[in-house]
Amino acid sequence: MKTEQGIALVDRDEDGVDRAFREDVLAGLSQRQKAIPARWLYDDAGSQLFEDITDLEEYYPTRAETEILEARGQEFARLIGPGRAVVEFGSGSSVKTPLLLNAIAPGAYVPLDISGDFLRQSAAALSEKFPGLNVHPVEADFMREVALPEDVLGMKKLGFFPGSTIGNMVARTAVDLLRSMRATLGAEEGETPQLLIGMDLVKDPEVLEAAYDDARGVTAQFNLNLARRINRELGGTIPVESLRHTAPWNDDFARIEMHLEATRDIAFKVAGRNFTMKRGETIHTENSHKFTRRSANTLLLAGGWTPIERWTDEAGRFSLILAEATEKRDAP
Incomplete structure (x- = not known):
């Protein structure tokens, strides 16, 4: 690597x-x-x-999302295809990110994170698991558009936003982030990137x-x-x-x-x-x-992404959604 x-x-x-x-x-x-x-x-x-926290008994989202990633690898490979530059918004988990990378055979991996030391530690851990993969860690605030390394600019891109971080934001901020992700991934330059995003679901309080x-x-x-x-x-x-x-x-x-x-x-x-x-x-x-199917789709569409597939864990606690950048249109 x-x-x-x-x-x-x-x-x-x-x-x-x-x-x-x-x-x-x-x-x-x-x-x-x-x-x-x-x-x-x-x-x-x-x-x-x-x-x-992700290892705690009470904290189900990581286990639920990992279950999906382990069970749906062949579907990810079919819908995403090989050779994409995976741009992860937030440093990769030592468990979840390798599951995705193993499934889709990416051409490069670009983790973005505001915490520089943690970012580099995560990148180093991935280097031991994927010796043939180019990794380009970028220390940045991914809430804004980020300039990606030149080595990946000509590649098709997949944004990866696991966990339930999108749920940390009020709707207008989440929509702004989804739009900046489109720009970071090249949608404004005419590309059609994909986004694999985690969304936690409404359940017993x-x-x-x-x-x-x-x-x-x-x-x-x-x-x-x-x-x-x-x-x-x-x-x-x-x-x-x-x-x-x-x-x-x-x-x-x-x-x-x-x-x-x-x-x-x-x-x-x-x-x-x-x-x-x-x-x-x-x-x-x-x-x-926390989201329902309808509220998740509404948020993605408002941010410029069209959902194309959705998966949940067996217990229906958590969802992973694959979306594709929609054509840019003038605001109504």
């Missing part, structure tokens, strides 16, 4: 601080309902904690709440790590010990909501600015929307 060192596309200031991270945190903490985009949960420590608030407290540490990251990278003084993790089901919006709730009145600084939280006030850190 040829493994490149990666292309760093994160915009950092003279102190090495990610400008977008600072802007999102300061803007989010200034809102009446404090909120920080979920992508900032995934620094190196957060990425490792999430990998730990007790099952959902347990998956996001596990008995061992790993998800709580994942959530609290965001406050630690703010303290470390943005000169924050958040009293982490005075925050607690909550993850209630919001039926009106068909989503689990993760929050950091203040257990007492607190005051702190971030990047030189003062903030306060009353007891019971929260920072909204993540949504995890």
Whole structure:
């Protein structure tokens, strides 16, 4: 395997601080309902904690998606075909990504991730499993259009977005991401890329709440790590010990909501600015929307993708959808 060192596309200031991270945190903490985009949960420590979450008994999505990938390899190979450059939005899982790569015989693999160290570790792990595959890790915020390495520009492309990350976004943000994926994968240049995307399904709220608030407290540490990251990278003084993790089901919006709730009145600084939280006030850190067949298809179509095949695990908990970029049309 040829493994490149990666292309760093994160915009950092003279102190090495990610400008977008600072802007999102300061803007989010200034809102009446404090909120920080979920992508900032995934620094190196957060990425490792999430990998730990995927092994928890309560967290079914990884097992369900892996079941689909193991069972449907021949169908993926038939519908996707060999030789595509697989562009994964988020560093690949040591379990799921190899299952796809084994099934479709890709021409190259391009993992995109905002966490550079974790990205390179994942790329190195893949290099041991696929010695003949060219890998081009790119450190970038995949929420925006990303310039791919020149070596893959002439290849047909498959976007791979496993897990349930698309559910972390409200509808307008998810649609924007799906459209930027089209652009990253070359649809704006007349190509017709494909996208294989995971979407979690609506189910019993007790099952959902347990998956996001596990008995061992790993998800709580994942959530609290965001406050630690703010303290470390943005000169924050958040009293982490005075925050607690909550993850209630919001039926009106068909989503689990993760929050950091203040257990007492607190005051702190971030990047030189003062903030306060009353007891019971929260920072909204993540949504995890759950989908029906109809809502999944509607979201994809709005983002410029036409679903062509859909698979679920045997228990009907999770879905993988293969979609194709639709022709660009003028907005109505």
